[in-house]
Amino acid sequence: MIKIKVPATSANVGVGFDCMGLAVSYYSTVSFEESATKLTITGCPTEFQNEDNLVYKAFVKGCDYLDKPVPNVKIDIESDVPVARGLGSSSVCVVAGLKAASVWFDNQISTDQLLVLATEMEGHPDNVTPAILGGLCVSFLDDHNQPQVIKYNVNDRLNFVALIPDYEVSTHEARKVLPKTMSYADAIHQVSRCAVMTKALEVGDMHLIHESCDDRMHEPYRAKLIPDYDQAKAISEASHGTMYISGSGSTMMAITPNEASADAIVKNARAAFPNWKIRKMAVDLAGVQSEVSERGKVLHR
Numbered sequence: 001m002i003k004i005k006v007p008a009t010s011a012n013v014g015v016g017f018d019c020m021g022l023a024v025s026y027y028s029t030v031s032f033e034e035s036a037t038k039l040t041i042t043g044c045p046t047e048f049q050n051e052d053n054l055v056y057k058a059f060v061k062g063c064d065y066l067d068k069p070v071p072n073v074k075i076d077i078e079s080d081v082p083v084a085r086g087l088g089s090s091s092v093c094v095v096a097g098l099k100a101a102s103v104w105f106d107n108q109i110s111t112d113q114l115l116v117l118a119t120e121m122e123g124h125p126d127n128v129t130p131a132i133l134g135g136l137c138v139s140f141l142d143d144h145n146q147p148q149v150i151k152y153n154v155n156d157r158l159n160f161v162a163l164i165p166d167y168e169v170s171t172h173e174a175r176k177v178l179p180k181t182m183s184y185a186d187a188i189h190q191v192s193r194c195a196v197m198t199k200a201l202e203v204g205d206m207h208l209i210h211e212s213c214d215d216r217m218h219e220p221y222r223a224k225l226i227p228d229y230d231q232a233k234a235i236s237e238a239s240h241g242t243m244y245i246s247g248s249g250s251t252m253m254a255i256t257p258n259e260a261s262a263d264a265i266v267k268n269a270r271a272a273f274p275n276w277k278i279r280k281m282a283v284d285l286a287g288v289q290s291e292v293s294e295r296g297k298v299l300h301r
């Protein structure tokens, strides 16, 4: 059996639209086993238990890339990552399927190629890159379709709190509300803040994090899709947090200067939104992990 563990990701981190993403300590584990029948999928909503399942599509893409016949397979998805909440559930599926195909055929897909294939499927690299590599990543595909990635450290003092609403926002729909162009003035605003944000996260400078986390590319448009955005932001800021929309929402992520501030946000957000999941999260540094076992015995990781 092959088990693939993939972290959730918080894309954009406010000002890094479509290029910056953070792997967080919230996971899905997907198992792949040989099967007598073509495909069995368990552990996910019935609407996804068919050949259109994103994990299976990615597995097929990986096999095709390696020019191997797609094996009959049983897939079991054990997921903590909520669907369509801006924590990269689709990237988890894509990365799990591609990585499983690689492991199935002796790890023949390189990490760079995994990044290329995963980005092709997702359409943007900001979730799949940290899901594969872990940590805080900034990335793009160059003109030769090669991934260019830089990883930044995130200061240990910082804490992250995910405020996960009980309603979805589909990434596809949340991309439709964005304008097609932006002004030079807004581009300067964005580029300068994005560059400052990366270093501010590294050194843990909460003042600079707060000042630079002021997006003009997506957040003003998407805030309208999240009816509780203003209240969530007020709760975060009342306890010294800086909040941004995680990915395309609906989750909102608060960055806090210390644990006490994170605990206060958790307490106040739980009181205000009793039906939401409010979770403290750490940065995942490992990225995708695989394990191969036979009759319960781990053969290699």
Ligand SMILES: Nc1ncnc2c1ncn2[C@@H]1O[C@H](COP(=O)(O)OP(=O)(O)O)[C@@H](O)[C@H]1O
Binding pocket: 044, 045, 048, 053, 054, 055, 077, 079, 082, 083, 084, 085, 086, 087, 088, 089, 090, 091, 093, 169, 170, 171, 172, 247, 248, 249
């Ligand atoms: N456990 C799962 N099994 C199959 N497909 C899934 C699963 N989780 C997520 N998906 C796919 O990912 C899509 C959600 O992706 P998206 O709208 O980008 O939101 P997110 O922010 O969670 O990535 C679902 O519509 C579905 O196609």
Ligand SMILES: N[C@@H](CCOP(=O)(O)O)C(=O)O
Binding pocket: 009, 011, 012, 017, 018, 019, 085, 086, 087, 088, 089, 090, 124, 126, 127, 171, 174, 175, 218, 246, 247, 248, 249
């Ligand atoms: N850059 C993308 C990120 C989408 O992340 P998701 O977790 O919501 O799928 C975007 O903002 O559209």
